Amino acid sequence: MPGTFHRQVSNFSPYTFQLFFEGERFLSPYGKRFVPMGRSIRIKAVSLFRLKYKKEMIQIEEKFMSRCIELARHGAGHTAPNPMVGAVVVLGNKIIGEGYHRRCGEAHAEVNAISSVRDERLLRESTLYVSLEPCSHYGKTPPCAELIIRKGIPRVVVGCLDPFPEVAGRGIRMLREAGIEVVTGVMEHEARALNEAFMLFQTEKRPFVTLKWAESADGFIDAFRSSPDVAPIQFSTPETQVRVHKLRAESAAILVGTRTALLDNPSLSVRHWSGKSPVRLVIDRELKLPEHYHLFDGTVPTLVYTSRLKKDPSGKVEYVQLDFKVSIVQQILQSLYERKLNSLLVEGGATLLQQFLASGYWDRAVIERSPMCLFEGVKAPAIPSGVVHSERFGGHDYLVYTHSRKDN
Ligand SMILES: NC(=O)c1ccc[n+]([C@@H]2O[C@H](COP(=O)([O-])OP(=O)(O)OC[C@H]3O[C@@H](n4cnc5c(N)ncnc54)[C@H](OP(=O)(O)O)[C@@H]3O)[C@@H](O)[C@H]2O)c1
Numbered sequence: 017m018p019g020t021f022h023r024q025v026s027n028f029s030p031y032t033f034q035l036f037f038e039g040e041r042f043l044s045p046y047g048k049r050f051v052p053m054g055r056s057i058r059i060k061a062v063s064l065f066r067l068k069y070k071k072e073m074i075q076i077e078e079k080f081m082s083r084c085i086e087l088a089r090h091g092a093g094h095t096a097p098n099p100m101v102g103a104v105v106v107l108g109n110k111i112i113g114e115g116y117h118r119r120c121g122e123a124h125a126e127v128n129a130i131s132s133v134r135d136e137r138l139l140r141e142s143t144l145y146v147s148l149e150p151c152s153h154y155g156k157t158p159p160c161a162e163l164i165i166r167k168g169i170p171r172v173v174v175g176c177l178d179p180f181p182e183v184a185g186r187g188i189r190m191l192r193e194a195g196i197e198v199v200t201g202v203m204e205h206e207a208r209a210l211n212e213a214f215m216l217f218q219t220e221k222r223p224f225v226t227l228k229w230a231e232s233a234d235g236f237i238d239a240f241r242s243s244p245d246v247a248p249i250q251f252s253t254p255e256t257q258v259r260v261h262k263l264r265a266e267s268a269a270i271l272v273g274t275r276t277a278l279l280d281n282p283s284l285s286v287r288h289w290s291g292k293s294p295v296r297l298v299i300d301r302e303l304k305l306p307e308h309y310h311l312f313d314g315t316v317p318t319l320v321y322t323s324r325l326k327k328d329p330s331g332k333v334e335y336v337q338l339d340f341k342v343s344i345v346q347q348i349l350q351s352l353y354e355r356k357l358n359s360l361l362v363e364g365g366a367t368l369l370q371q372f373l374a375s376g377y378w379d380r381a382v383i384e385r386s387p388m389c390l391f392e393g394v395k396a397p398a399i400p401s402g403v404v405h406s407e408r409f410g411g412h413d414y415l416v417y418t419h420s421r422k423d424n
Contacts, residue, residue: 077199083114090118095118096268096357097217101124103146114132115129127160143173149185171198172191176208214358225360227380227397228364230386232388234390236392238394249388256384260288261288268360271368272297272364277298296316297318299344299368300321301323302324322336370397376419381416383399403416
């Protein structure tokens with residue numbers, strides 16, 4: 017009856033099992049008699065025990081790594097160009113310290129987690145969980161790997177490796193060379209997804225590009241307009257506007273086309289969510305945008321992509337010359353890479369969005385679909401790949417597409 021045997025063993029605690037195993041005897045499920053344990057049964061039992069132990073360990077590791085990821089998210093909108101990172105210090109299955117990277121230039125997650133532990137001596141018996149590989153170089157702060165070694169932490173569990181060239185596996189190596197047990201790849205997918213923009217910026221040397229627009233149920237992004245005196249169609253509701261502003265706060269830069277800037281006079285700032293306004297970018301080939309527009313109010317750093325040479329004596333607006341005879345998308349992305357702006361939100365209009373879609377340089381498209389119909393107007397861009405996520409919020413549909421590299 018192997019089935020009965022398996023069930024019985026898998027219900028044992030590791031300790032109970034060990035007691036039986038040590039005597040090389042097994043309690044028969046049919047009577048209270050000890051029977052000698054055959055070699056094959058013993059091997060099976062040992063592997064079952066290992067499997068169960070491993071499963072339990074994975075559950076424990078994942079529980080603490082989830083907490084790291086949850087903590088890391090508190091830094092959203094404040095850490096760029098740095099990644100969001102969370103860390104916890106665990107002793108005997110209990111969290112005794114935790115922290116996250118709050119803002120670029122401030123202490124890293126490991127430093128905050130370690131300094132939150134009341135009794136420093138406990139660190140010598142604890143495990144440090146961290147969602148990203150500890151750094152090994154002197155940046156704005158000293159290396160975290162050095163701190164971990166100095167504090168005598170014997171075990172470190174890491175979510176994913178840091179692709180940043182000055183770290184890239186060196187942090188892990190430093191810890192291992194110091195005799196620290198290091199476990200890597202716990203919830204690796206989730207830990208990488210947390211910092212999609214940061215990862216892509218390091219590996220592909222360009223910002224993570226999100227395309228965003230709101231459209232009517234019949235696929236228009238605005239009515240036909242030729243003057244800023246006619247207000248644009250308002251698809252967003254106060255509820256859905258909060259989402260737009262959250263997306264802005266999570267982006268390092270935000271871009272609009274010339275006609276959108278001319279007709280809408282947008283400020284592109286973060287008002288309905290907490291966080292920093294992204295650097296504003298606008299295309300203005302012929303420099304025809306009026307200087308009294310919100311984009312030139314000097315409240316947020318602003319870049320104008322143009323074919324002309326111009327300098328703003330006040331330094332509030334930067335004019336970047338592009339070659340408009342070739343695709344401007346790669347030139348824009350290059351200019352953002354040079355300025356260490358690792359995520360870009362393209363907020364329209366249709367012509368500009370379509371240029372990004374055609375170039376293949378986009379990673380995600382977020383579309384808010386209102387139940388309203390326009391029957392005619394500016395046609396919404398056409399998306400080539402399938403929806404990966406959709407939800408209803410505030411009476412509107414939200415469609416999120418991700419760009420598979422195979423689509424190119
Ligand atoms: N519902 C929404 O989410 C949403 C969002 C944004 C905008 N909108 C609406 O969309 C409308 C504007 O869209 P649109 O398609 O007409 O204009 P757009 O994409 O905002 O701007 C396009 C203009 O940018 C300039 N440009 C120069 N080089 C370019 C290039 N390589 N790629 C793209 N643009 C380049 C061109 O103007 P020049 O020829 O003058 O250089 C071009 O006509 C407005 O009605 C606005 O309210 C709706």
